[in-house]
Amino acid sequence: MYRSHILVCAGTNCHSGKSDKFIEYLDEKLLEHKLNEEVKVVKTGCFGLCAFGPVVVVYPEGIFYQMVDQAGIERIFAEHVLKGRIVDDLVYEESKKHGVIEPFEQTDFFRKQVRVALHNCGVIDPEDINEYIAVDGYQALAKVLTTMTPQQVIDEIKASGLRGRGGAGFPTGLKWSFAAAEPAGKKYICCNADEGDPGAFMDRSVLEGDPHVLIEAMAIAAYAVGADEGYKYVRAEYPLAVQRFQKALDDARAMGFLGENILGTGFSFDMHVKLGAGAFVCGEETALLTSIEGNRGEPRPRPPFPAVKGLFGKPTVLNNVETLANIPRIIMEGADWFAGMGTETSKGTKVFALGGNIVNVGLVEVPMGITLREIVEEIGGGIPSGKKFKAAQTGGPSGGCIPAKLLDTGIDYESLAQVGSMMGSGGLIVMDEDSCMVDIAKFYLDFTVDESCGKCAPCRIGTKQLLEILEKITQGQGVMEDLDTLKTLSTHIMENSLCALGQTAPNPVASTLEYFWDEYVEHVVNKKCPAGMCKDLLTYTILPDKCIGCTICARVCPVNAISGKVKEIHTIDEKCIKCGVCVDKCKFDAIIKV
């Protein structure tokens, strides 16, 4: 027994802040003070509060230290660990709100969350299989193999109401039943961990923070559909996740949770890891399977669905990381428990990666049905620097921008689709008044044009046309007719594209046109960008009453567009390339963009 545990977050975000060095330091110091039998350092997965990383939590008190650096960890050790004195100034601000330091579970950020998929993230050491087993890990697999028939497993998942968390929301139990209904023989279970939405990191956090839950879930799925081989398709940009998952596989094999005759039940299942190579379209199931086969990841028409004819032509179930992370809990707690959370059509919880202009950037898991307002204003802590909320973007390049007037929309698959966005995989980017909606639409289209595989014309040519029109508008060359063309073209692309990439690619355009029409008109008619983002519509000027003639701007200008003598007011001419260097260097805030 240890008297105290120090949890150090080792997710990518905190890892980038050198949290691995803290663990080394603490271990060394504990040994030096002969406290290594009393205090244990645990390297955990993501806590979720990435904006305040690196994060360190000390138990039993539950004190949450934020933005810890080397000096900070030294103080935490010297004060908190050795003397039991809390280092006040490093404590997460929110937990001090009520005059006393509260355990972090009671802060606004954590209070409204319900952790199912992220149950073990930030709690156990992801690299130690024993910690997973200690929190009832692999119990669900044992229960399934020893007490349930494959049909009972499928029925349980069906009854839970679990739907695919990759974005489309197809009922998971139904998907399994299709593959199970195929004649016995070679079948595959695949896991999509190729998180392609830029700005989303839910799957990565599960892979890094709780890799064994995925192995367990895939084995359960394999048992349910009669598969004996699995593939995990992981983004190559997630080296830490790949490395931890690989270790988890080795440990699971050594312990007999994978391989031949699992737990002596006669059931066999093993899996491989395949690295993706950066292609957004590989989030589409047929494209992903083609990519595992070693080809260009192009989608193919369905039917036949992968459940009938998938990987290497065999029946295949493909589930997303978050979907799978729910499975062992459903088996252990029962379908009713899971179905007790959420709304009529969407059960359970959803993980969101909160990002952009919001105070609590990080990872949250909330019950379905919670409103966007609760997520943004309460859990997310609102918009920093007193700026105004403008839009919330869900679903990444396939989703839409939701304006302030719809903030009371409840989160479920249907409601989000109704307001022109989608659930997506869970990226939730908050934008403040400084974001230009036309520019954001252009940003997403630039992404889709880049990532369109080129197989079908509506997507390949259509998205390119959308992008060109948006570029024209942001350059001040747009005419009102362009806005109509954008609308018609969007509809055509949605209706005629082969796969989900093309069918959803116009969403960012369509939703911004609907909710931010005035902003488009402002660009087209008045040639102005109200948010001040579109460079071609801006000019830089020097305020005569603030300029003291220090010449610094003229010296840093890369194109010599600024002239003026010492101690005289400077001016900017038409050579200006709007790079903004002068604004950064001016100490008197004398240069503004209008």
Add this chain to the structure above:
Amino acid sequence: MENSKTKNPFQGTKEQENELMKLIEANKNEPGALMPLLQGAQDIYGYLPIEVQTMIAKGLDKPLEEVYGVVTFYSQFSLNPKGKYKVSVCLGTACYVKAAGEIFERLERLLGIKGGECTEDGLYSLDACRCVGACGLAPVVLVNEDVYGRIGPEDIDEIMAKYKE
């Protein structure tokens, strides 16, 4: 991503070739061998010039166009060599709404190259990448393994000054 033909001549060594041949031999009968092979080859050479692709095509007994098709499909594969200092700017949405686009332009001007290219002295290469997953640190710039987060365009000169020769 930019994947134009490289200007830098191929300088592969015999050792690298032997290593590649061993890799091909070990993998060629695996199902779906091409992608892992290309990933391995990129680890050996740092990029995938046409010379390397030809060796892989021969080794797998596949047409070169098929190999080329896969290489140019995925953004992770590069036809251009990378610099001694690999600069990547995250242009995921979370970084983009925090002015990562401006940071990227600043770097293009400073290094005198476009995204996907490498400077002629081989010192710097610049890439825009899609989300490294460190959205809490947005905007993020990586120079090799070093992560710079929560920065602004005005910090670029100071950061790059650390990477000379």
